[in-house]
C-alpha cells in the first residue's frame with residue numbers, strides 16, 4: 363500500500379506540486395523535482411497568514427516537505 367495517493371512530484375525549490383510529466387516548474391522555472399515529498403497545502407490566497415508563514419507567493423498546491 364502506497365501512502366501517497368496523488369500522482370504529483372514536488373519542485374525542489376518552491377515545493378509546488380506538478381503532474382509527473384511536467385518538465386519545468388511553472389512557478390519558479392526550476393527543472394529539479396522530487397518524488398520524496400510529504401503533505402499537501404492548497405494556497406488559494408497568497409496574501410493569507412498561512413501562505414506568508416510557508417513563504418508561498420503564488421496560489422497553487424504545494425508540498426509541506428520536499429527533499
Ligand SMILES: [Zn+2]
Pocket residue numbers: 373374375376377378387388389390391392
Ligand atoms: Zn518551483
